[in-house]
Structure formats: C-alpha cells, structure tokens
Amino acid sequence: MRFATFALAAAVLPAQVPYERILNAAKEPGSWLTYSGSYSGQRYSPLAGITAANVSRLRVRWTKQFALARTQVSPIVADGVMYITAPNQAEALDLKTGRTLWSWSRPIPSDYQSIGFGRVSRGPAILDDKLYVATLDCYLVALDIRTGQERWTSRVEDYKPGYSMTLAPLAIRGKVLVGVSGGEAGIRGFVDAYDAASGKRLWRFYTIPGKGEPGNETWSGESWKTGGSSTWVTGAYDPDLNLVYWGTGNPGPDWNGDGRLGDNLYACSFVALDAETGKLKWHFQFTPHDTHDWDATHVPILLNTTVRGQPRKLVVNPNRNAFYYALDRTSGEFLAGQAYVKQTWAKVLDDRGRPIVIPGTEPNEQGVLVWPSLNGATVWFSPSYSPLTNLVYVSAREVGATYFKREAEYKPGTFFAGGGEVRIPVDQQWGAVRALEAATGKMVWEFRLTSPPWAGTMATAGGLVFSGTQEGNIFALDARTGKPLWDFQAGGPVFANPVSFNIDGQQHVALAADRVLYVFGL
Amino acid sequence: MWRRILLAALPAFCQSPHDAIPDVALGRRLFDSQCALCHGPGGAGGRGPSLNRPKLAKAADDAALTKVIREGLAPEMPGSWQLSVREVASVAAYVKSLGSVPVEKVPGDARRGESVYKSSGCAGCHIISGQGNGLGPELTLAGARRNAAHLRESVVNPAAYLPDGYLMVEAVTAEGLTVSGTRAAEDPFTIQIADPSGRFHSFRKSGLRALRKLEKRSGMPAFDKLPAGSLDDLVAYLASLRGN
Numbered sequence: 001m002r003f004a005t006f007a008l009a010a011a012v013l014p015a016q017v018p019y020e021r022i023l024n025a026a027k028e029p030g031s032w033l034t035y036s037g038s039y040s041g042q043r044y045s046p047l048a049g050i051t052a053a054n055v056s057r058l059r060v061r062w063t064k065q066f067a068l069a070r071t072q073v074s075p076i077v078a079d080g081v082m083y084i085t086a087p088n089q090a091e092a093l094d095l096k097t098g099r100t101l102w103s104w105s106r107p108i109p110s111d112y113q114s115i116g117f118g119r120v121s122r123g124p125a126i127l128d129d130k131l132y133v134a135t136l137d138c139y140l141v142a143l144d145i146r147t148g149q150e151r152w153t154s155r156v157e158d159y160k161p162g163y164s165m166t167l168a169p170l171a172i173r174g175k176v177l178v179g180v181s182g183g184e185a186g187i188r189g190f191v192d193a194y195d196a197a198s199g200k201r202l203w204r205f206y207t208i209p210g211k212g213e214p215g216n217e218t219w220s221g222e223s224w225k226t227g228g229s230s231t232w233v234t235g236a237y238d239p240d241l242n243l244v245y246w247g248t249g250n251p252g253p254d255w256n257g258d259g260r261l262g263d264n265l266y267a268c269s270f271v272a273l274d275a276e277t278g279k280l281k282w283h284f285q286f287t288p289h290d291t292h293d294w295d296a297t298h299v300p301i302l303l304n305t306t307v308r309g310q311p312r313k314l315v316v317n318p319n320r321n322a323f324y325y326a327l328d329r330t331s332g333e334f335l336a337g338q339a340y341v342k343q344t345w346a347k348v349l350d351d352r353g354r355p356i357v358i359p360g361t362e363p364n365e366q367g368v369l370v371w372p373s374l375n376g377a378t379v380w381f382s383p384s385y386s387p388l389t390n391l392v393y394v395s396a397r398e399v400g401a402t403y404f405k406r407e408a409e410y411k412p413g414t415f416f417a418g419g420g421e422v423r424i425p426v427d428q429q430w431g432a433v434r435a436l437e438a439a440t441g442k443m444v445w446e447f448r449l450t451s452p453p454w455a456g457t458m459a460t461a462g463g464l465v466f467s468g469t470q471e472g473n474i475f476a477l478d479a480r481t482g483k484p485l486w487d488f489q490a491g492g493p494v495f496a497n498p499v500s501f502n503i504d505g506q507q508h509v510a511l512a513a514d515r516v517l518y519v520f521g522l
Numbered sequence: 523m524w525r526r527i528l529l530a531a532l533p534a535f536c537q538s539p540h541d542a543i544p545d546v547a548l549g550r551r552l553f554d555s556q557c558a559l560c561h562g563p564g565g566a567g568g569r570g571p572s573l574n575r576p577k578l579a580k581a582a583d584d585a586a587l588t589k590v591i592r593e594g595l596a597p598e599m600p601g602s603w604q605l606s607v608r609e610v611a612s613v614a615a616y617v618k619s620l621g622s623v624p625v626e627k628v629p630g631d632a633r634r635g636e637s638v639y640k641s642s643g644c645a646g647c648h649i650i651s652g653q654g655n656g657l658g659p660e661l662t663l664a665g666a667r668r669n670a671a672h673l674r675e676s677v678v679n680p681a682a683y684l685p686d687g688y689l690m691v692e693a694v695t696a697e698g699l700t701v702s703g704t705r706a707a708e709d710p711f712t713i714q715i716a717d718p719s720g721r722f723h724s725f726r727k728s729g730l731r732a733l734r735k736l737e738k739r740s741g742m743p744a745f746d747k748l749p750a751g752s753l754d755d756l757v758a759y760l761a762s763l764r765g766n
Contacts, residue, residue, distance in 0.1 A: 365555075366555075367555060404555050404556065406552075414606055414607070415605070415606040415607075417606075420556060420602070420605065422556050422559060422600075423600065426598070426686070427686070427689070447710070448710065449710050450708055450709050450710055469709055469710060471707075471708070471709030471710070472709070473709050473710060473711055475710070475711070484710070484711065484728070487710075487711045489709075489712075
C-alpha cells in the first residue's frame with residue numbers, strides 16, 4: 001500500500017525546473033540553471049561562501065574525466081544533480097560524489113565533419129522535466145532529466161553542407177533556442193526556437209536577410225546565400241522586454257570579402273529578437289564587412305547602470321575585434337566603446353559605434369600584419385559581470401597575425417574561407433584577465449597571463465573572479481583589485497567556463513581543464 | 523529553390539575526389555606565404571627544419587605528412603585548420619617535391635670542423651649522438667633542422683636566434699639568493715629554472731624579490747673570434763649532422 005502511494009506520487013510529480021525557477025535564478029544561488037547562471041548572461045554567482053578570506057583553502061572535492069581533450073562544458077546544476085555534455089553525449093552526475101546517474105549518447109555520423117572548429121559541446125539547458133542537448137550533427141534532443149531517455153528529437157538542419165551545433169541551448173518560457181556553427185562552410189546562419197514540450201519549430205530568424213528583406217542589399221550578388229553569419233554561442237534574454245539577444249559570426253568567405261561587397265548584415269552583430277515571434281527588434285553590427293574572422297558570437301551581458309547620469313538598460317560586449325561596446329538594450333543605441341586590447345585595424349569608433357577602418361589592413365596575397373589575430377581579443381568563452389563592483393571581467397588575448405587572402409570557391413560541405421593567418425611567435429603572445437568599467441570599457445585593473453587565454457571568467461558575490469590558463473592554472477582573483485588569491489595546477493589547459501553552486505549548503509566552484517572537470521570546495 | 527539545388531548537389535560535392543587532387547603550384551604559393559617564414563624559401567630551412575630531403579623525420583609517409591601539415595607539431599609548428607583538404611594535399615605535394623632538391627653546398631671541411639667543435643669546448647654544453655652535456659640544444663640533427671646561414675649566425679651571435687625553451691632568466695629570492703638559468707616552465711603564478719648545473723629550481727613568483735627575463739641574452743658565448751676558415755669548417759660540420 002505504501003509502495004502504491006509512493007508510485008502514484010511519483011507519477012504526478014510537478015516539473016522539476018519550471019521557467020520561474022530560471023527566471024528567478026538569483027533567489028536560489030545554490031543552483032546553476034542556465035548556461036550563464038541567469039538569463040542576463042552575467043555569469044555571476046550570488047553565492048558568498050567563498051571569499052578573499054578563505055579562498056586559499058579551496059581543495060578538490062571530486063573530478064569527472066572526459067574521453068576527449070579540451071572539454072568546453074559549462075555544467076547545469078539543479079536539485080542535487082549536475083548535468084554535463086560532451087559531443088553528442090550527456091550525463092547526469094550525483095552532485096555530492098560525481099558518480100554517473102545516467103548517460104545518453106547519439107552516434108556521430110561517419111560522414112560528419114567539423115569544418116573550421118573543434119568537436120566540442122559547451123553544455124546543456126534545462127527546463128521543466130527535460131534536459132536539452134544540441135548535437136554536432138545538428139539535432140536538438142530533449143531528454144528526461146530523471147532517466148536520460150529521449151523525449152523528442154528535432155532536426156535543426158542538415159549537417160552535410162556544414163551546419164553543426166556546439167553550443168548550449170537557451171531555454172526560456174516554453175521554448176528552447178539554438179544557433180548553428182558552420183561559418184567557414186558557407187552556411188546561412190539562423191537562430192531557431194523550438195516548442196519545449198513537443199520539439200516543433202516555432203520560428204527561425206535568418207541572420208542574413210533573404211531577397212527583398214531589409215539588409216539583403218548589404219551583400220553583393222548572390223553572396224548572401226553562402227554568407228555564414230553563424231550563431232554558435234548561447235544568447236541572453238530580457239524577460240521584461242521579452243527580447244532575446246544573440247551574437248552572430250563572421251561573413252564568409254572569411255578572409256576574402258571581394259565577392260560579398262557591402263556591410264554584410266547581420267554578420268558580426270548582436271541581434272535583439274522578439275522571443276514570441278523571432279522578429280528582429282534591432283541590430284548592432286560591430287565589424288561591418290569583416291575580413292578577419294572576428295565573430296561576434298559572444299554571450300551578451302545584460303546589466304543596468306548609470307550612463308552620463310541616467311539609469312540605462314545596457315547590453316555590453318568585449319568584442320573579438322578588440323573594442324568594448326555598451327549599447328542601450330531597448331533600442332541598440334551605441335552609448336560608449338573603446339579598445340580594451342591592442343588593435344591596429346581601426347582609428348576609432350565613430351559616434352554611432354562604427355569603426356573607422358585604417359586602409360590597408362584587409363588581408364592580401366602578400367600578407368598584412370594586424371592586431372588582433374583571427375581568434376581575436378577574446379572568443380567564445382564567457383566574460384562576467386559583478387553588480388557589486390560594476391565591472392566586466394574578460395579574458396583578453398594579445399596576439400597579432402599576418403593575414404592572407406586567397407581564392408574561395410563555394411562547394412557544399414567544404415571549407416570556404418579564402419585565406420588564413422600566421423600568428424606572431426608564441427613568445428610574443430600573451431594575455432590577461434581585465435576588469436573594465438561596465439558603462440565605458442575603461443580598464444580598471446589587469447592580471448597578466450603568460451599565454452593568451454581560452455577560459456571564461458565567473459564573478460561571485462564573495463568578491464572573487466575565477467578563471468583558468470593555458471598552463472593549467474585554475475585561479476581566483478580579488479574582484480576589486482585583480483590581486484591573485486588562490487591557484488591550483490590542474491595539469492592541462494583550460495578551455496571552459498567556471499560555474500558555482502552549493503553542495504550541502506556550501507559553495508563550490510567547477511571548471512574543466514582539458515579532459516577533467518574539477519569541483520572545488522572549502 | 524536554391525536549397526533544393528544545393529541539397530541535390532551534395533552527394534556529388536561532399537566526397538568528390540577532386541577535392542583532394544593536389545596542385546603543386548598552389549602548394550608552392552601556400553608554402554611561400556605560410557610555411558616559408560620558418561622552413562625558409564624552397565624549404566631550405568631556417569627557424570624550422572629544412573624540408574629538401576627525400577625522407578622527413580616526422581612525416582615518413584604521405585599520411586603522416588598530411589597530418590603534420592593539418593595538425594602541426596607542438597609546441598612550435600601551428601596546424602593549418604584553415605586549409606581545405608585540397609590545399610593541404612597541395613602543400614604536401616610541394617613539400618614532397620622538395621625531396622629532389624640537392625642538399626645545400628657549404629664552404630668548409632666538415633672533418634676539420636669536428637676538430638674545431640671539440641677544441642672549442644662545444645661538447646661541454648651540447649650533445650651529438652649521445653656524447654657531450656645537454657645544457658644547450660641537442661645538435662645530432664642540427665644540419666637537418668637548420669640551414670647553414672642559420673647555423674653560422676647561431677655560432678657567432680647566439681642571441682640572434684634563441685631556440686624555444688632557452689630563455690635566460692634570473693630570479694632573486696626573498697633571502698637575496700640569485701638563481702639564473704634557462705626557463706624550463708612558467709605560468710602566471712610559478713616559474714621553473716634550470717641552472718647551469720642542470721638542477722631545477724621552482725619558485726612562486728609572489729615570493730621572489732625580483733624576476734628578470736634576459737630576452738636578448740643567450741646562455742652560449744659568442745664564437746665570433748674564430749678564424750674565418752675554422753668558422754666555415756665548424757658550420758660545415760654542423761650542417762653535416764643530418765642523422766646519417
């Protein structure tokens with residue numbers, strides 16, 4: 001009788017992670033419910049258990065090993081379970097021990113190819129009773145969060161011409177949003193929304209306007225059909241404005257812009273989309289007619305602060321092109337911007353935020369030396385923002401490269417890039433974690449790194465900033481001063497974003513280094 | 523309509539063997555623009571090894587050569603993910619064609635050069651075929667890895683081409699002890715130094731009174747006073763070290 005009652009109760013269990021929990025993520029800081037910790041894209045943990053006073057006592061509590069090197073996963077944590085992904089794989093781990101509770105995988109087709117990027121998966125999304133996983137072969141899969149069994153599978157696009165997915169989906173009320181990789185394969189990028197319950201596609205926003213649509217005239221000839229503008233990093237969401245913010249990638253072919261004359265909208269941009277319809281509310285293009293592969297596929301950071309005495313709702317971005325931007329997120333209006341990393345391609349941003357390009361900095365046959373390199377001033381890994389300091393923390397890369405232009409011929413499913421780069425010698429490259437004023441991008445402090453980083457940052461209410469290095473250090477800095485407070489040698493380079501959560505009411509931090517996910521606690 | 527054409531065309535394009543048919547002329551253009559910076563014009567060597575040999579040590583067959591071009595060789599040689607299958611195949615074809623280029627002729631006598639090597643004390647810091655001390659770079663394959671001009675410059679002005687892994691550093695501990703040597707490893711928090719005796723020292727940077735990187739200094743003395751003939755002989759000896 002008791003068993004029957006239990007079984008009945010289990011059958012009518014309410015959804016585990018309803019939208020309202022993610023919306024109010026700040027009210028349950030012990031969880032990490034969406035890629036960036038909250039819809040704002042701030043990668044900020046409101047937990048304050050680990051502080052400058054005790055961070056030196058952090059130690060490893062458990063680890064999780066991966067089959068593939070350079071894991072980029074950013075875990076989800078809810079109700080005593082950590083959810084992780086690897087390419088075409090997902091696992092649920094016991095939060096106290098790291099033991100696998102269930103696992104799921106989907107075969108990667110033998111003819112699948114990652115054109116222009118590594119085989120990675122940056123994490124899952126969670127909503128209600130499902131975990132959402134984006135696969136390399138371009139399927140969105142919904143798994144039962146209790147068992148890992150498939151609830152539905154939707155084909156987002158055909159992988160054969162070069163479409164792929166490496167990002168963590170973004171789950172909002174009733175919808176799951178994804179974007180695609182393939183900017184070096186001549187795809188036409190888009191952001192898709194799927195019904196969270198059924199997997200049915202609700203809308204698609206093409207990041208390159210079709211014939212007759214505004215913006216199509218910024219592509220010469222038929223170049224818009226193969227123009228790239230991928231969407232391979234998770235966006236942010238403002239529930240009050242009901243706008244989704246998403247970054248777009250480079251126009252293609254990457255380094256040869258001769259066949260795609262014009263600004264190439266909406267490549268290298270942030271787009272603000274109506275969450276209900278996918279209709280474009282506004283756009284802001286960081287790098288018009290990009291020829292250096294400076295994707296704007298960054299997590300948009302949504303924050304509210306004072307600009308010139310007025311409270312403003314901002315979306316900010318330290319961009320791959322080496323400039324920091326502060327925009328009004330209701331309208332896309334440019335408010336402020338300045339270089340935060342060495343750059344040699346633009347004189348300045350004009351009063352609308354458009355770069356004044358220095359002549360002769362486009363790639364050519366002989367090669368032209370430009371800062372930053374194609375991997376840019378920063379890349380896909382997340383910056384963070386602390387409302388306590390009003391600072392944005394970015395992993396910055398100081399690298400120049402000689403860019404070359406070559407012929408580019410489009411063939412579906414092949415590399416369509418039109419050039420390449422040769423970076424300056426390794427011993428001349430370096431990096432830093434930089435703290436920038438949120439409203440202006442002005443640097444407040446920097447912590448120098450030996451090599452250009454590939455790790456995101458996370459700010460915490462304990463007054464700390466966590467990140468990692470290519471030499472295998474996982475470390476914490478003082479959020480106000482940049483002073484190093486703790487470091488740990490993880491034995492492999494860090495290519496991932498940190499997250500934070502509670503285990504048994506105590507704050508922990510997780511960050512992957514190469515093949516190992518480390519969970520640290522006091 | 524476009525999508526229909528595109529999808530219909532896929533099976534023909536995706537696996538087309540044409541994609542991998544190499545074009546040596548294209549390979550040469552790519553090599554000149556992206557590889558010659560290290561491997562020298564025509565693959566004669568420079569900072570990177572010469573490639574004008576019938577057999578490459580780290581690319582013994584076509585598959586290995588393609589892999590090296592595509593993925594690089596850590597830590598010095600970058601990969602070339604931006605090249606298409608055909609472009610990689612073209613670079614490989616060009617590199618293979620270099621194997622028939624005659625080995626560079628250098629003035630001097632290699633046998634006399636071996637005597638200069640011994641009498642100058644080079645073996646005190648270098649190993650050749652297992653003989654000597656390994657404080658400096660191993661020279662067993664020096665002639666295969668570097669061209670003669672590079673070797674000559676390295677002898678008379680060692681600081682001109684500091685090999686990776688041989689940055690000279692000087693650390694001053696809190697107690698005032700100075701440790702100098704080559705940097706074995708470094709990260710933002712720690713540094714590891716090999717002193718001239720080969721002993722390793724590991725320091726937390728925050729605990730050091732000073733840490734200086736001697737960017738333009740080599741641990742090797744400049745052999746710029748050698749008589750011209752002896753220098754030619756020494757360079758000829760080094761250039762002959764090709765692992766034969």
